[in-house]
Amino acid sequence: xxxxxxxxxxxxxxxxxxxxxxxxxxxxxxxxxxxxxxxxxxxxxxxxxxxxxxxxxxxxxxxxxxxxxxxxxxxxxxxxxxxxxxxxxxxxxxxxxxxxxxxxxxxxxxxxxxxxxxxxxxxxxxxxxxxxxxxxxxxxxxxxxxxxxxxxxxxxxxxxxxxxxxxxxxxxxxxxxxxxxxxxxxxxxxxxxxxxxxxxxxxxxxx
Amino acid sequence: xxxxxxxxxxxxxxxxxxxxxxxxxxxxxxxxxxxxxxxxxxxxxxxxxxxxxxxxxxxxxxxxxxxxxxxxxxxxxxxxxxxxxxxxxxxxxxxxxxxxxxxxxxxxxxxxxxxxxxxxxxxxxxxxxxxxxxxxxxxxxxxxxxxxxxxxxxxxxxxxxxxxxxxxxxxxxxxxxxxxxxxxxxxxxxxxxxxxxxxxxxxxxxx
DNA sequence: GCGTCGATGTTAGAGTTGCTTACATATGTT
DNA sequence: AACATATGTAAGCAACTCTAACATCGACGC
Numbered sequence: 332x333x334x335x336x337x338x339x340x341x342x343x344x345x346x347x348x349x350x351x352x353x354x355x356x357x358x359x360x361x362x363x364x365x366x367x368x369x370x371x372x373x374x375x376x377x378x379x380x381x382x383x384x385x386x387x388x389x390x391x392x393x394x395x396x397x398x399x400x401x402x403x404x405x406x407x408x409x410x411x412x413x414x415x416x417x418x419x420x421x422x423x424x425x426x427x428x429x430x431x432x433x434x435x436x437x438x439x440x441x442x443x444x445x446x447x448x449x450x451x452x453x454x455x456x457x458x459x460x461x462x463x464x465x466x467x468x469x470x471x472x473x474x475x476x477x478x479x480x481x482x483x484x485x486x487x488x489x490x491x492x493x494x495x496x497x498x499x500x501x502x503x504x505x506x507x508x509x510x511x512x513x514x515x516x517x518x519x520x521x522x523x524x525x526x527x528x529x530x531x532x533x534x535x536x537x538x
Numbered sequence: 539x540x541x542x543x544x545x546x547x548x549x550x551x552x553x554x555x556x557x558x559x560x561x562x563x564x565x566x567x568x569x570x571x572x573x574x575x576x577x578x579x580x581x582x583x584x585x586x587x588x589x590x591x592x593x594x595x596x597x598x599x600x601x602x603x604x605x606x607x608x609x610x611x612x613x614x615x616x617x618x619x620x621x622x623x624x625x626x627x628x629x630x631x632x633x634x635x636x637x638x639x640x641x642x643x644x645x646x647x648x649x650x651x652x653x654x655x656x657x658x659x660x661x662x663x664x665x666x667x668x669x670x671x672x673x674x675x676x677x678x679x680x681x682x683x684x685x686x687x688x689x690x691x692x693x694x695x696x697x698x699x700x701x702x703x704x705x706x707x708x709x710x711x712x713x714x715x716x717x718x719x720x721x722x723x724x725x726x727x728x729x730x731x732x733x734x735x736x737x738x739x740x741x742x743x744x745x
Numbered sequence: 746g747c748g749t750c751g752a753t754g755t756t757a758g759a760g761t762t763g764c765t766t767a768c769a770t771a772t773g774t775t
Numbered sequence: 776a777a778c779a780t781a782t783g784t785a786a787g788c789a790a791c792t793c794t795a796a797c798a799t800c801g802a803c804g805c
Contacts, residue, residue: 363657366571368791379755384793391726449713451569491704492732499706506656511669514694525699528735534590577762586784597763
């Protein structure tokens with residue numbers, strides 16, 4: 332059980348919103364996003380089952396908050412992985428992909444929320460912005476690699492292709508499809524190889 | 539509403555199991571797999587809410603049935619796409635990927651069921667077998683392309699990489715992440731290009 | 746200090762859902 | 776015709792989402 336959640340000691344909780352997000356995060360990870368219930372999160376936070384509705388319009392809004400929290404953390408981890416490599420290098424692009432896949436495996440429940448819940452996300456401008464910002468981290472490295480700007484068609488195509496690959500890899504891993512097909516694969520190696528293939532040859536330095 | 543479901547006209551329904559699968563399929567597509575309820579499917583089929591439990595152990599088993607139906611249809615579509623191209627050609631591999639992506643876009647709800655529901659699928663040997671068979675269609679083409687057997691490491695890596703790409707592309711498309719990033723992309727073109735990159739150079743004919 | 750107000754909690758409850766149990770009805774076999 | 780089996784219904788429990796009415800606390804003007 333996730334007993335990292337400190338309960339309240341007075342009538343007013345002090346920081347219920349954040350506590351609920353944490354509790355939800357833990358529950359979503361334990362039992363999957365589907366079987367999660369607001370009631371259970373309330374119990375974990377030590378409040379009545381009606382209390383969350385003071386902070387979130389409905390169940391979905393609470394889940395969106397968890398997704399946003401996850402997206403922000405993943406974006407930070409991606410940014411954190413960059414300094415270890417030369418800017419705009421194949422290694423740094425690969426590292427970004429590795430962070431993506433690692434995050435998915437470390438927090439599959441939250442990861443699913445981050446990319447499912449499409450209708451709910453549409454309603455949240457914040458989530459949209461956060462998603463764009465996260466993708467932007469990758470896109471900028473691709474720009475540097477190709478010596479082009481963000482609006483360039485090749486940058487767009489390459490960035491999306493790389494995203495496609497790590498996204499698919501993440502889902503196949505957390506949905507255990509690798510086991511299904513009985514594969515013995517070196518995932519980091521595959522990630523690195525495919526990143527190289529999709530990036531293509533690095534062009535000569537800018538004109 | 540999906541009123542393609544003919545109700546019963548006598549006490550016994552005749553073919554309730556199949557009718558429920560069809561109704562569920564429609565509902566899952568209309569409202570997404572999350573908001574689907576057995577009660578609603580029952581109403582659509584014109585039976586009491588307890589009737590489904592004569593045919594399915596629980597809600598999940600009904601959803602698994604829908605997923606299996608979808609997987610079988612996608613596999614058939616993949617097989618159907620092969621005769622149009624030379625066996626083991628880049629075109630035929632691309633065509634398989636295109637079927638995958640098309641299916642996801644045509645039936646996003648069912649597609650999600652086919653690859654989510656991981657725990658539920660583990661319990662179903664039939665679903666496992668169906669999944670393997672579907673993947674096998676791709677793998678066989680890769681074998682022919684590379685002139686190697688299914689057990690070869692390169693075949694495994696290449697097959698998985700291709701799966702990864704179309705899987706990620708499918709989810710990004712149905713979750714509308716393409717819109718989020720404001721991309722104007724030629725998806726079939728991208729699919730074809732990336733298939734080529736991931737397949738790599740075709741080796742010389744068998745020794 | 747003190748009263749008021751808004752924010753945030755509680756309790757009670759309406760409506761939905763998943764699933765079970767006991768009973769009813771149709772079908773096929775002998 | 777009689778019975779066993781398959782498949783439907785009705786009724787109900789526990790859990791869940793969300794709302795409404797009420798309770799409590801902290802902050803602020805005075």
